C-alpha cells in the first residue's frame with residue numbers, strides 16, 4: 259500500500275510566538291509561513307508583506323493606516339501575529355564637524371543604546387553602525403561600553419529600529435549626502451552573544467520583504483567568539499569582521515578578556531575552518547601608541563594573518579576609558595600600514611569619525627550615564643530618566 263505524502267512542516271527560524279511580535283522581530287520567511295498557517299494564501303501573504311515593507315521602509319505610513327490597506331483576510335492574519343515596528347525614543351541626536359551623527363536612543367524599558375551614522379569622506383557612501391546589546395559582557399579594557407557589563411540583549415525589532423531612526427535623522431540633517439546603504443554591527447555589544455536576534459535583524463535588513471539592503475553591504479563585527487563562528491556563517495548572510503587589536507596572546511588577553519578562553523590560534527583555526535569559499539574576513543586593529551604599533555608588532559600581525567583571506571582596517575585609537583591607550587603619531591600609523599602593504603596585505607587606515615561628539619562605542623551613553631549620576635538629587639533619583647532607566 260502506498261501511504262499518502264504528508265505535507266512537511268515548514269522549517270522555522272523561530273518558534274511560533276504566543277503573543278504577536280513586532281514586524282521586524284520576525285524573520286520574513288517565518289512570517290510568510292505563519293501567515294499561511296493561519297489562513298492566508300501564499301500569494302496573498304507575500305503581497306501583504308511586500309505592502310508592509312514598502313509602507314514601513316519607503317513611505318513611512320503609520321501602522322494603523324498601513325493595516326487598513328490590506329485585504330480583510332490578510333489583515334486579520336497579520337493582526338494575529340504582528341504588532342507595529344518598535345519605536346525607539348531619541349534622547350540625543352548630535353552631528354559632528356565631519357558630518358557623522360550620533361544618536362542616543364531609549365528603549366521601551368528605559369535603556370540607552372547608541373547608533374552612529376558615518377558618511378564616507380567623499381559623501382557618496384553612508385554607513386550606519388548598530389548596537390546589538392545594551393552594554394556588553396566582554397569587558398574589553400579600551401571600550402566604554404564594556405565598563406557597564408551586559409544589561410540585556412536587544413531584540414531584532416530593536417536592532418532594526420535603529421536603522422529607521424538613523425534614516426529619519428539622516429534625511430532631516432544631511433539630505434544632500436548619500437542615503438544609508440551600508441550597515442555595520444560595531445556599536446554596543448558583542449553580536450555573536452546575541453546571534454539569534456542579530457540573524458533575524460540581518461534577514462530583515464536584507465530581505466526584499468524588509469529593508470531590501472544588499473547583504474554585501476552588511477558587516478557583523480565580533481571580538482572573536484571562535485566557537486560561534488560556524489553558527490554565524492550558517493545563520494547569517496553578511497560579512498564578518500574580527501576585532502584583533504593585538505598581535506600576540508599576552509597583550510590581547512590583557513586588553514580583551516575573551517582571549518584567555520579563545521586565543522589567537524583558536525580564532526584563526528575557526529576562521530580557516532568556517533569561512534565560506536570565496537569570502538574574506540575584515541580584521542580590525544586599533545593602533546595604540548607604544549603598545550601595539552611598532553614595526554615588530556606589524557611583523558607579528560603579518561604572521562597571524564598568513565594564509566587567511568583578509569582585509570585589514572587600521573584604526574588610530576579614539577580616546578577611551580584607559581588614558582594609557584592613546585593613538586600613535588600619524589607617521590607611525592603610515593609606517594605600520596606600509597609594512598602590511600609591502601607584504602601584499604590589503605590594509606586601510608580608518609580614521610575615527612565624530613571624535614568631537616564621543617564617536618567611539620559607548621562614549622555618548624557613558625557621558626549621559628555620568629551626567630545623570632551628577633544630576634541625581636539627594637534621594638538618588640534622576641529627574642530626566644524614566645522609572646526603569648538604567649542610569
Ligand code: SF4
Nearest residue numbers: 394397398401404447
Ligand atoms: S569592544 Fe565590543 S566586545 Fe569589547 S567590550 Fe566593547 S562592545 Fe563589548
